[in-house]
Amino acid sequence: MLKLNTLMITLTLLYTRSLSAQAAGTQYDIRVDGLACPFCAYGIEKKFVKTDGVKSVDINIAKGLVIVKTGADKSFTDSQLREIINDAGFTMKSYTIPGNPE
Amino acid sequence: MKRLTYLVISISAIAVVFAATVYVAWIPSPKEPPYELVAKWGAKGVDPGQFNEPTGIAVTDDKVFVSDSRNRRIQVFDHNGQFIRQFGNPRNKQSGEESAILERPMNLSIANQQLYVADYFSDTIKIYTLGGEFVRAVGQGGDGPAQFNAPGGVAVSGNGNIYVADFVNQRIQQLDNNGQFIRQWGNTKTVGVWSGEFNYPTDVAVNNKGYLYVADGYNDRIQVFSPQGNYVHKWGGPFGMNIFGSFNGWFATVTGIAIDPQGHVFVADFYNDRIQKFTEDGEFLTAFGIPGNSPTHTAIAVDVSSNGSVFVADYANHQIQKWRPGE
Numbered sequence: 001m002l003k004l005n006t007l008m009i010t011l012t013l014l015y016t017r018s019l020s021a022q023a024a025g026t027q028y029d030i031r032v033d034g035l036a037c038p039f040c041a042y043g044i045e046k047k048f049v050k051t052d053g054v055k056s057v058d059i060n061i062a063k064g065l066v067i068v069k070t071g072a073d074k075s076f077t078d079s080q081l082r083e084i085i086n087d088a089g090f091t092m093k094s095y096t097i098p099g100n101p102e
Numbered sequence: 103m104k105r106l107t108y109l110v111i112s113i114s115a116i117a118v119v120f121a122a123t124v125y126v127a128w129i130p131s132p133k134e135p136p137y138e139l140v141a142k143w144g145a146k147g148v149d150p151g152q153f154n155e156p157t158g159i160a161v162t163d164d165k166v167f168v169s170d171s172r173n174r175r176i177q178v179f180d181h182n183g184q185f186i187r188q189f190g191n192p193r194n195k196q197s198g199e200e201s202a203i204l205e206r207p208m209n210l211s212i213a214n215q216q217l218y219v220a221d222y223f224s225d226t227i228k229i230y231t232l233g234g235e236f237v238r239a240v241g242q243g244g245d246g247p248a249q250f251n252a253p254g255g256v257a258v259s260g261n262g263n264i265y266v267a268d269f270v271n272q273r274i275q276q277l278d279n280n281g282q283f284i285r286q287w288g289n290t291k292t293v294g295v296w297s298g299e300f301n302y303p304t305d306v307a308v309n310n311k312g313y314l315y316v317a318d319g320y321n322d323r324i325q326v327f328s329p330q331g332n333y334v335h336k337w338g339g340p341f342g343m344n345i346f347g348s349f350n351g352w353f354a355t356v357t358g359i360a361i362d363p364q365g366h367v368f369v370a371d372f373y374n375d376r377i378q379k380f381t382e383d384g385e386f387l388t389a390f391g392i393p394g395n396s397p398t399h400t401a402i403a404v405d406v407s408s409n410g411s412v413f414v415a416d417y418a419n420h421q422i423q424k425w426r427p428g429e
Binding site: 036037038039040042043046049061088089 | 254399402417
């Protein structure tokens with residue numbers, strides 16, 4: 001009985017967290033090769049801001065990091081992110097979603 | 103053993119001669135004292151006099167125009183940093199025209215009493231009076247003639263021709279005053295390191311003899327073309343072939359270029375946090391800037407007033423720097 005309760009609580013927590021994440025949208029921290037100056041950083045930003053569902057884009061040139069925040073009903077796959085970065089003339093090294101287990 | 107000794111001595115001698123050659127040939131000494139910093143203004147923010155990533159600058163005899171990129175506006179100051187006006191921002195819309203609104207202003211140019219703005223996100227060159235009234239936009243997005251993909255800089259020649267650093271298309275375009283295509287340099291959408299080819303060109307300038315100077319961004323060099331369109335020469339590190347560094351006359355990503363009335367060339371050397379000054383033929387004269395811990399990106403754009411003062415857009419600190427010739 002204790003095990004069943006624990007399972008129910010865990011599932012409820014996971015479901016709540018999932019709903020909360022959906023309502024808040026998703027943040028993608030994308031590492032990009034060759035992010036040398038604002039000119040190239042803005043090129044990546046330009047691609048993302050013209051993509052439906054993207055709420056904001058921040059760039060940290062020193063860290064080679066592009067931070068994309070989406071609306072609740074928008075998500076990207078790995079290949080979609082790579083395609084956008086490639087279209088801007090650069091190569092995506094990796095990405096993480098803060099708060100998500102690796 | 104004797105042979106090994108001779109070998110080591112020979113290799114050492116060759117290395118010393120090579121190093122000396124490199125030093126003499128490619129690391130010139132300053133011919134002028136560095137400039138002196140006389141003023142700086144601005145901080146990160148949205149209010150008048152504040153900036154969010156300034157990326158372009160152009161000056162007249164009494165005013166300084168700044169591309170305040172993330173605030174989507176041009177701010178105008180006097181030469182001492184006193185705010186005068188702003189325009190181009192949707193919140194401060196004056197003309198009512200949608201096309202008057204700036205999306206991501208970059209390098210600037212002033213000619214014929216008009217301000218030319220390379221608007222990176224809208225893929226156009228936007229033209230305003232010096233009072234801030236929108237005049238017209240030139241170009242549209244694409245990779246055909248008179249189309250741009252992320253224009254980074256603009257210049258205007260004495261006859262009114264417009265030159266555009268078409269950043270992502272890897273080319274420079276020359277348009278007439280009406281925006282009609284005349285010619286281009288570089289191979290569209292193709293990066294190259296040979297003469298006449300480009301690697302993300304960021305800015306352009308035209309001197310009073312009609313020579314075109316190109317800030318060939320990631321090739322870490324300047325390229326020069328004659329009024330007839332012929333390649334003349336290039337400089338920046340050994341052979342001007344995409345070899346970057348922090349020595350005199352070398353660059354680490356060039357992001358802006360300006361020419362004073364005497365023909366001196368000023369280059370914003372982004373990763374070296376400095377402005378370098380050259381003769382019109384590319385001979386190194388001096389360098390100056392605000393150094394930081396690691397690259398801090400304190401010099402992204404530059405312009406020179408008729409009295410010799412140099413104004414610099416400081417990307418990292420969200421400021422404008424004013425320099426005067428050293429004594």
